[in-house]
Amino acid sequence: MMRKKLSRRALLRGAGAAVALPFLDAMTPAFASTTPDAAPRRMGYVYVPNGIDMKSWNPTYSGALDALPRVLKPMEPHKQEMTLLANLTSNAGRAWLDGAGDHGRCCGAYLTGVHVRKSAVDIQAGVSADQIVANQVGEHTRFPSLELGLEDARQAGNCDSGYSCAYTNNMAWRSETSPMPPTLNPRDVFERLFGKDAHLTPEQRAQRARFRSSILDFVSADTRSLQRELGPTDKRKLDEYLSSIRSIEQQLEKAEFENAEIDPGLDKPYGVPADFAEHFRLMTDMLTVALQSDMTRVFTFLVTREGSSRPYREIGIPDGHHPLTHHRNQDDWIEKVIRINTYHMEQFSAWIEKLKSIEEGDGSLLDNSMIVYGAGLSDGNMHLHHDLPTMIVGRGGGTIKPGRRIVHRRETPLANLHLSLMNRMGVEIDNFADSTGRLGGLDLS
């Protein structure tokens, strides 16, 4: 019997709610080969601030990945999914003739490749790589791109030696003068993805949240109807997917409940978990659902803002991150920087585990993704803009052969990486920013 093909754009609907579906086998024609290429490719950037301790990042070898240095250790289970890239340079982040302000410049330049204008008011950067892709592939998805972050930060004013906070606090730029601020509150993300009550005040939302049912209850009739049409594998995939949405709802409810107990004197936005790891997990869980259900194929995730002085009390570090990176080679300060770098990597690794576990076609959601983890500075103490810590996780739908460290020549533009990923996302251009060509070796074993 010929199986009926399910539309890639199909939704579960009911009572004003709509839930997108994950990629299911039923979305490919019956008996067709379900290669990873059948699923869409996704591209995203995860950015950490203040550079990384490079002695704890760079292995001493190139080629097949072997023992990983300390900061990368949490990625040990995903070694065969990651490609480490050495010697990428963000020349636009350097001072040129503009003096101090490396944090403002490096973040503004990271995805735009532009040497941003030094001003706290009259900002000018460029269209970022992710937005060029979003403009091209965004028409296929509900959201052309998602911009997420974890640290509340202002968008105006001087954040670094005369550089606007717009540069340190945003990665994505829609135009030369329009950054796309990351969404910080998990509830806002959830409502953007699934709900329609984003216009309500936090108090109204909280009241509604206390009494309302799960969004899945609204679409239950549609769900049951669809389940009858699916084969056993797709049924399992759908169950897992809907369970992950319910789990996010429960995490949000828990975060809101916990925050209700917090002294209002603490400047904590409503719905944001107090715990960094929990916040990271919640945001990436929602990002996972958005990617899985093809609500978006492009994202940026500013873990904390560039130049962040966030303390990490949860791992016993009350000092601010940025001041610690100016360690002047004092061992105890360097040790704390390494612990923060590693802590970030632990959260990231846990997310990768999740992406790896989600089946999609013949592979996983991760197989069809290209997620760059990196920073706009290498050595945060010296404010260096070369040999940026950079890795790609995922196989880009079979276009990247991971499990290796590729050492490029020094001064190789970071824009070469952006160009290579943009091409893989279907953007047919030969130049981007200061690129000198495509990044070699990504698809070679």
Added chain:
Amino acid sequence: MQAGPEKAKPIGLIVDGEMRGDANDLAALATVFGLGYLDPAEASILTLSLTGSAVEGAAFVDAAARFYSKEWLRDFPERFQRYRGLPVGLSEGPGPASPAVTGPLAAKDSEGEPLYPNEVHTLTDTADPAALIRNGLTTREDQSVAVVLTGPATNLARVLGLNGGRELIKSKVTLLAAALGDLASNTIDPHVAADVEAARKLFAEWPTPIVTIGRAAGEALTLDRKTLATDVKWAERHPIVDAHRAGPSSSSTVSTREAAAALYAVRPKAGYYQESEPGLVSVGADGALSFEPTAEGRHRRLGLASSNSEALRQLYADLISGQPSAREMPEFLKKFIEREKQKALEEEKASTQ
């Protein structure tokens, strides 16, 4: 009160050439370092890049750059003597390594450490020259850079081919001084023959004035080999002297052709050399150059101004053998070191109480 005259900033130098270890290459490199370090207020070396050289050639240039930089910073505490230059650029497809450069690279000090430390061991330790030169240009104000070419035009042609490369050159560069092409004779210059297409592109598209220095101009003023071998008195061991001693000695004299490109780039108005009328150079398919005089032309040929020979020879000798000036420590660093001393004293005092 009238403001005093603005202090002239050093001209930035982009130097692209060869390092096969022959005396001409070594004399040119020593002249470049002499111009950059004897009076750093006059010239500042932005980038060094090579075509057709071995990785060892790049390692040698890196070692020499670090050697001069360290001497320039000799009054600084050792931990502040870190080399801050950009990496050496090297075109792909490098040539054979000469004993002139491998000899000094293998030399050890009394403790068995490399006498001339460097950070180039493989091709990936060098930079793609096009990106390097472009990045070097971005650090400078408009019309403040001179480009010196002492080898094939491969790397400069690639910069021209970069997105926005020509516009960047036009805004930053005042002049290209090129030891490229032999207009005075009918022979084909090996620098052109090595990459004819690049030479054609360079003369056709380079947006600033170009002066070309042919082999005849270099042969018209030669240096005694002892200038390289024995004239350096300020250092017991010197990488360029060691390279010269370890290298081939097919001739008793050294051509100043390549060195002239560097000297002219820094001091174009000094009158050491005579410029031809303006014109346009074109490059034939076989690599032969022709020069068409035209008032609007951006190209000129350079010849030796005959009355200057002896003074000029001495000038080259001084640049090649001279000791870098000592950089004065900036005030903030002096204060920082003073604070550290005070802190150490206080800690010592506290520990003895």
